[in-house]
Amino acid sequence: EDQVTQSPEALRLQEGESSSLNCSYTVSGLRGLFWYRQDPGKGPEFLFTLYSAGEEKEKERLKATLTKKESFLHITAPKPEDSATYLCAVQAWDRDDKIIFGKGTRLHILP
Amino acid sequence: EAGVAQSPRYKIIEKRQSVAFWCNPISGHATLYWYQQILGQGPKLLIQFQNNGVVDDSQLPKDRFSAERLKGVDSTLKIQPAKLEDSAVYLCASSLDLGIAFFGQGTRLTVV
Numbered sequence: 104e105d106q107v108t109q110s111p112e113a114l115r116l117q118e119g120e121s122s123s124l125n126c127s128y129t130v131s132g133l134r135g136l137f138w139y140r141q142d143p144g145k146g147p148e149f150l151f152t153l154y155s156a157g158e159e160k161e162k163e164r165l166k167a168t169l170t171k172k173e174s175f176l177h178i179t180a181p182k183p184e185d186s187a188t189y190l191c192a193v194q195a196w197d198r199d200d201k202i203i204f205g206k207g208t209r210l211h212i213l214p
Numbered sequence: 215e216a217g218v219a220q221s222p223r224y225k226i227i228e229k230r231q232s233v234a235f236w237c238n239p240i241s242g243h244a245t246l247y248w249y250q251q252i253l254g255q256g257p258k259l260l261i262q263f264q265n266n267g268v269v270d271d272s273q274l275p276k277d278r279f280s281a282e283r284l285k286g287v288d289s290t291l292k293i294q295p296a297k298l299e300d301s302a303v304y305l306c307a308s309s310l311d312l313g314i315a316f317f318g319q320g321t322r323l324t325v326v
Contacts, residue, residue, distance in 0.1 A: 107256075109256075134312065134313075135313060135314075137314065137315075139317075144319075144322075145319055145320070146218075146305055146307075146317035146318050146319045146320045147257070147305070147317045148317070149314055149315075149316060149317075152313070152314055190256055190257070192256075194312065194313070199269075199270060200312050201259055201262065201270055202247070202259065202315055203259070204249075204256035204257045204258070205256050206254075206255055206256045207255075207256050
């Protein structure tokens with residue numbers, strides 16, 4: 104069973120068309136949930152950390168939210184340069200504090 | 215502040231050959247990770263070090279993969295002998311302790 108599930112697998116949006124990416128997790132004792140951005144041929148770039156339900160973080164056109172079983176990455180009025188793969192990862196007590204990644208959402212913003 | 219350094223960036227080898235990857239973490243970071251990322255997938259943890267001790271290597275194929283972190287700083291990951299299915303990007307990351315992991319650019323390995 105996957106412990107971190109991201110949806111959709113891929114998403115194509117027109118420039119300016121807002122949407123949300125989902126990350127659901129089944130671990131217990133969440134220590135932290137992380138969002139990363141990954142461009143082709145590069146390593147993941149850290150975006151946000153969320154620690155408790157109800158927490159929100161914002162950076163430019165991105166906003167991350169957290170509930171007890173899932174997180175959303177909201178993208179408002181995206182631009183073509185926001186095109187990338189967005190990865191979600193969790194760190195939890197019951198997984199020996201390993202950082203476990205989902206498979207990612209490939210986001211493509213059309214000009 | 216310098217980031218996580220990895221080398222080489224690319225490597226092409228024939229199956230059954232051996233290969234080694236090098237990682238220099240961010241200065242002062244006690245925790246070091248090696249991940250394997252197959253095309254279209256999320257990173258999969260291979261091994262995690264805390265200083266120079268192994269914290270987790272449950273998903274490391276120990277019959278062919280080995281890793282070490284001498285003096286709690288640099289690390290090397292070795293594959294011997296390589297198989298076709300080892301073709302992937304190998305990512306190194308580091309963190310202060312538990313928490314945010316910062317990644318290097320990765321090494322893209324192609325086994326032919």
